[in-house]
Amino acid sequence: MSDQVIGAVRDLLPALRERAQQAEDRRRLPEESIKDLDRAGLFRLLQPARFGGHEADPLTFYTAVRLVASACGSTGWVGSVVGVHPWQLALFPEQAQQDVWGPDPDTRISSSYAPTxxxxxxxxxxxxxxxxxxSSxxxxxxxxxxxxxxTDESxxxxxxxxxxxxxxxxxIEDVWDTVGLRGTGSNDILVRDAFVPAHRALSFADTSKCVCPGQEVNPGPLYRLPFGAVxxxxxxxPIIGMATGAYEAHVAYMTERVRVSFKGEKSKEDPYAKVRIAEAASEIDAAWLQLKDNMEQLVRHAVAGERIPLSLRLRVRRDQVRGTGRCIQAxxxxxxxxGGRALRVGTPIQRFWRDAHAGRVHAxxxxxxxxxxxxxxxFGLPVQDAML
Structure with a gap:
């Protein structure tokens, strides 16, 4: 089933590329793109099997996200953020899961985690x-x-x-008007004195310990991974995906480009251009390979029912921020x-450049x-952070 989802996502890429400018202009994803991702199964990859999800290996999910983001950064970002929420809902008490998926297992959730x-x-x-x-x-x-x-009464x-x-x-207040990730529709959420029943709350203390109420009904290893890593x-x-898309667009463009300022030199024959391409490719590969290795190690521990070592959690966060940095550099x-023609509105390279830098500023x-x-x-000193 996972291979089928990846194949379906690959088939979507041409259409997502064509809609990238439309997403920017609308400042939200076209409804067709959401429906396409839904039909492909992206949003079910991390959903529990008991609710019709695929309960897939997380690397399958990240592979699909990377592909989507290589076609359209905004679509990849929303697909990733909204697509991971079924995994988090599976950590909530069973009643919360029934509240959302009982009426419709295709229900989608957005988020905004900063405690504002x-x-x-x-x-x-x-x-x-x-x-x-x-809230993308x-x-x-x-x-x-x-x-x-x-807070308590005091x-x-x-x-x-x-x-x-x-x-x-x-x-929802429409405030999203940005230079990058314009198509994500990351608007503000306003709440006025809403009552939230106890079963619809999940403590970060529980997610940090990888011991959550939802594991009683979702005991699989997927749901024993740290929130901070996932x-x-x-x-x-998605930023790795944007770098991948930028790389593919750049190589295709440079294959045909003729540099008039340098006596009609073909860019594909420019030795310096080749060096830059090699450097970018290496940075993108390094970011992805470290992600894969770290996630495979996390899953091995979860499958074995072992506690996730702090050293691995710290390495995940180290390589995660370095992966983002590497892709920005690439x-x-x-x-x-x-060259100057890349500055034109509508070209993929400038869109990927803007989108990746917008993603970089996420906390x-x-x-x-x-x-x-x-x-x-x-140094063996104590480390405490909700995102470990």
Whole structure:
């Protein structure tokens, strides 16, 4: 089944490339693209089998995301972020899963995890209010995950949770007008005094320990992986895909390009252009190979029922931010090697360049924070972070 999904995704790439400019112009993905990804099975890859999902190896999911992002950065970003949410919902109590998938197993969820709102403990659950930004693909979802610091009656923080809300409990404000990832429709979510029952909250303390209530009904190894690893690669993988798409577009363009300023020299005969292509290819390969190796090691531990070592978690975050950095460097190298015509609106290289730099500023891609954590661990000092 996983091979069928990958094959179906490959078949979509020409259409996704053709719609890339349309996504930018609309500032959200065309409905046809969401339906295509749905039919291909992308959104079911990480969904539990008990709800009709594929419960696939995470590398299958990341491979599919990389392919989609190589055709359209915005589509790859939304496909990745929305596509990972079935995995997280599977960690919630069973009732939350039934709330969402019981009526329709194809239901989609968007998210915004930064704890910018207010969550207060009340009888039976939580009272939630506030504004959350950057909820990618929210117009194509009917539920949302929102992060929040929980306070008690005295205003003291007692937990950090992800809250699950249905569409009738929040409003979407159209504020997304950016230079990159324009097609993601990453608008704001507004909540005014919504009640969230206790079963629709998941503590980050539980996800960090890889011990969550949903594992009672979803005991497979897929759901014993760390949130910090699965989600961080959900952000880096589309950027690897964008770099892949930029590379493919650049090589195709340079194969035909003639440099008038250099006496009609063909770019494919320029030795310096070849060096830059080799450098970019190496950076992209390194980012992907480290992702694959790290995820394979995580899965081996999960299959064996072993605790995920802190050293591996730290390496995942180290290589995740370095993978993003490598791909940004590769795209920059290719872009500066493409000449002035690459600046034209509508060309794929400039779109990939803008989209990748937009993805780079996501909080999970903060290199100093992740690298500092790794160095701290190497010295044997205690490391605590919700995204490990």
């Amino acid at each position: 709102g207010k969550a207060r403990l009340v009888a039976g659950g939580y009272q939630l209010s506030g504004r959350w930004s950057f 693909g929210c117009d194509h979802a009917s539920w949302v995950f929102l992060g929040g610091i929980v 205003g003291n923080p007692v937990d950090f949770c992800t809250f699950l809300l249905p569409r009738e409990d929040y409003a 989600f961080s690669y959900t952000i880096t993988t 795209i920059d190298r290719l872009f500066e090697n493409s 999970i891609n903060d290199p100093e924070r992740a690298l500092n954590m790794f160095g701290t661990g190497e």
